Structures are given as structure tokens and as C-alpha cells.
Amino acid sequence: MPPASDRARVLRLARRRQGVTAREAAAAGVHSHVLTRLVASGDLERVARGLYRLPGDAPSEHHGLAVVAAAVPHGVVCLLSALEFHGVGTQLPCEVWLTVDRRARRPALRQPPLRIVRASGAALTAGIEMHPVEGRDVRVYGVAKTVADCFKYRSRVGLDVALEALREGWSAKRFTLDELDRFAAICRVQRVMRPYVEALVS
Secondary structure (H helix, E strand, C coil): CCCHHHHHHHHHHHCCCCCEEHHHHHHCCCCHHHHHHHHHCCCCEEEECCEEECCCCCCCCCHHHHHHHHHCCCCEECHHHHHHHHCCCCCCCCCEEEEEECCCCCCCCCCCCEEEEEECCHHHHCCEEEEEECCEEEEEECHHHHHHHHHHCHHHHCHHHHHHHHHHHHHCCCCCHHHHHHHHHHCCCHHHHHHHHHHHHC
């Protein structure tokens, strides 16, 4: 068993809603083998690479996003996962869709499974919102940016998904036309979107 002080320190951190990461444990002066022993003894549960929580803690509806945010802090939840998070449309993705920098290394995370999208410049940085999930800040694209992204990546998500997101987001007043046009310009899909937007507001 690990020393009582190390064990107590880790379990105190793990009691937080967001659990504890290996990095946080190391910053508290606890060696990684302590985490391994606590998992082996059943005192901790490993929920993803480098992320631990107390056994039996009930995950929230968006638990997967909290896990991804801990493992890939610079990623941004996008496309189908962003639509689900915002409650727009009917998509229930089995993977977490995540945008990362075009030059970034692919995240090494097995669970939850990831669908990676790469971007750079304003297409990567514009429209990011911060939302607390299980005590962690999760970066998620806002509704207007997500709708524009759906049109940009319509070959991957389907034009029907993009149109559903456009209709539902507009009817629920989740964005203005100016916001939508701004992100359409950033995503270079103004021409593609124009006839659908005109039909929507006419």
C-alpha cells in the first residue's frame, strides 16, 4: 500500500467532482505508482488515460466531454458533439467530435472514442465558449459556429444534419443572422449557405 499521506492526498483530490489527473497528483508530490496501487486496491477508478475518480461516482450527462477536456485541454468540442451539447438537432454521436490544431499530435485517448477535425487560424479559435462540466472547463463551439462548421464539413456529417441544425438553431433564436454570416465567412461557406439561409428567413 502507498504511504498513508500519499493515499489521503490522492483520495482528497479524487473526491472533487472532476476527479484527479495524473498531472495534478504529480503536482501534489504523489508518484504515479501510487495511483496504480490505488486502482489495483479498488480505492480509485481509472476512467481514461491519466484521469481517475472514486469508484461509484455517477457520471453526468456530458461525462465524456469532461474526460476529453482533461486529456486534451486545447481541443474544442465541435460538430455533432457540439450540437448534442447545445441541444440542437437529433444527433446522438457515439464518438466525441473534437477540433485540434492542424499541427497538433493526434490525442492518445481510447475512451471515449474521438473523431478528430483539424483546423487553424480563425477557423480553430473563433466561436469558442467555455462551459463547466463536472468541475472542468470544456471548450465548445457556439451554435452559430457549429452550424457553419456543419456546412463546411457537410461531406462528413451530411447536408441533412447541417440543414437541421440551421433550422432548429434559427427557430430557437440561438444565433442572429449577423453571427451566422460572420462564422460562415470564417469557414468559407457563405455561398453554400446563402440559398438555405434566404429560404429560411423569407
